[in-house]
Amino acid sequence: QSVLTQPPSASGTPGQRVTISCSGSSSNIGSNYVYWYQHLPGTAPKLLIYGNNQRPSGVPARFSGSKSGTSASLAISGLRSEDEADYYCAAWDDSLSGSYVFGTGTKVTVL
Amino acid sequence: EVQLLESGGGLVQPGGSLRLSCAASGFTFRSYAMSWVRQAPGKGLEWVSVISGSGGSTYYADSVKGRFTISRDNSKNTLYLQINSLRAEDTAVYYCAKGTTVTTEGWFDPWGQGSLVTVSS
Numbered sequence: 001q002s003v004l005t006q007p008p009s010a011s012g013t014p015g016q017r018v019t020i021s022c023s024g025s026s027s028n029i030g031s032n033y034v035y036w037y038q039h040l041p042g043t044a045p046k047l048l049i050y051g052n053n054q055r056p057s058g059v060p061a062r063f064s065g066s067k068s069g070t071s072a073s074l075a076i077s078g079l080r081s082e083d084e085a086d087y088y089c090a091a092w093d094d095s096l097s098g099s100y101v102f103g104t105g106t107k108v109t110v111l
Numbered sequence: 112e113v114q115l116l117e118s119g120g121g122l123v124q125p126g127g128s129l130r131l132s133c134a135a136s137g138f139t140f141r142s143y144a145m146s147w148v149r150q151a152p153g154k155g156l157e158w159v160s161v162i163s164g165s166g167g168s169t170y171y172a173d174s175v176k177g178r179f180t181i182s183r184d185n186s187k188n189t190l191y192l193q194i195n196s197l198r199a200e201d202t203a204v205y206y207c208a209k210g211t212t213v214t215t216e217g218w219f220d221p222w223g224q225g226s227l228v229t230v231s232s
Contacts, residue, residue, distance in 0.1 A: 002155065035218045044206065045156065046146075047220035048131070056220065058193030088156050090218075098161070098215060100146070105155035 003028060003096075004089050004103035011077045011109040020106045022072045022089035025090075028101055034072040035090045036065055045088070049074065076108070084110045113137040113221055117209050120226035127197050131226055133190040133207030141165070141185040144210030146219050147192050149203035159205070160192065164213035175201075204228075208211045 005023045012018040024030065036049035047056055049065035051073065062077045076083055089103035119131040133145070147159040160171045160181040169181050190207050201205040204225040211217035 002157075033218075037210075039156065044222040044224050046222075047218055050211075050218045050220075086155075090158075092158075092216065096173070098168075099172060100158040100161065100219075102148075102156045102158055 002104045003093065003101045004091065006087075006089060006103040006106045008104070009107045009109065010046045010088075011111055013079065014079055016079045017075060017077045018079055018083075018108060019076075020074045020087055020089075020108070022074070022103045024070050024072070024101075026070055027095035028068040028070075028091040028093040029067065029072055031094055032092045033066050034065065036063075036074045037088045037090065037102075039086045039088065041086075048087070056070060079110055081110050084108060113209060115209065115221065115223035117207055117223045117226035120171065120228045122231060123197050124232050125230055126198060127230075128161060128193070128195045129197065129228060131192040131194065131205055131207075131228070133192075133223055135188045135190065135207075135209070138209070140183075140188040142213050144215045144217075145181075145190045145197045146208045146210060147181060147190075147199075147205055148208060148219070148222070149205045150225075151200070151203040154203075157203075161197065161210070161215045162190070163215050164210075168215055170215060179211060194228070197228075199230050202228060202230045209225060 037045045039045040051067045052067040146161040162181045208219035208222040
């Protein structure tokens with residue numbers, strides 16, 4: 001079962017800003033980096049954010065990540081129709097010997 | 112260009128076994144950890160296992176420990192996942208993903224397209 005909690009859904013109109021939260025604990029988010037992945041059904045998941053707030057080359061600047069204590073968030077500004085997807089946070093967990101944990105996932109809908 | 116191609120999925124009866132493969136190209140395979148992640152129908156992503164670049168370190172999710180075995184053949188640039196004692200709840204698309212260092216840390220990118228495993232009688 002997921003140890004990182006995300007809201008099941010989020011939505012916005014084109015151009016709006018959407019924020020997705022990710023709540024963990026001291027053994028995962030509190031002591032390790034947070035990563036964010038975008039997943040469109042039927043395709044390979046894609047890395048959006050690494051190291052809490054770093055964007056890989058090719059990821060638009062309208063995607064941004066942040067972390068505070070045992071929580072993290074992903075913001076999508078200037079929402080576009082192609083951003084409609086599932087988003088997952090992830091982190092290594094020190095209490096689960098070498099385990100990587102994903103969040104419960106958030107479905108973003110562009111209205 | 113990094114490419115990861117999974118194979119070996121299919122329909123298997125409960126209690127059966129299966130070996131998934133992930134053929135890698137476009138990078139120095141032995142220099143990177145590799146991981147398996149799965150997604151059951153209608154569910155979220157679930158991390159399954161990770162192996163270091165040398166193959167000397169392996170870790171598993173509690174849900175698969177004792178039944179799944181991750182391995183790699185660096186001479187063939189191929190990652191494997193041996194799945195035994197299959198259960199209905201193992202039905203999922205299995206993705207392989209490339210790590211960022213030789214050790215089991217960091218993030219996973221890119222990912223393969225996935226291989227579907229269906230456990231049913």
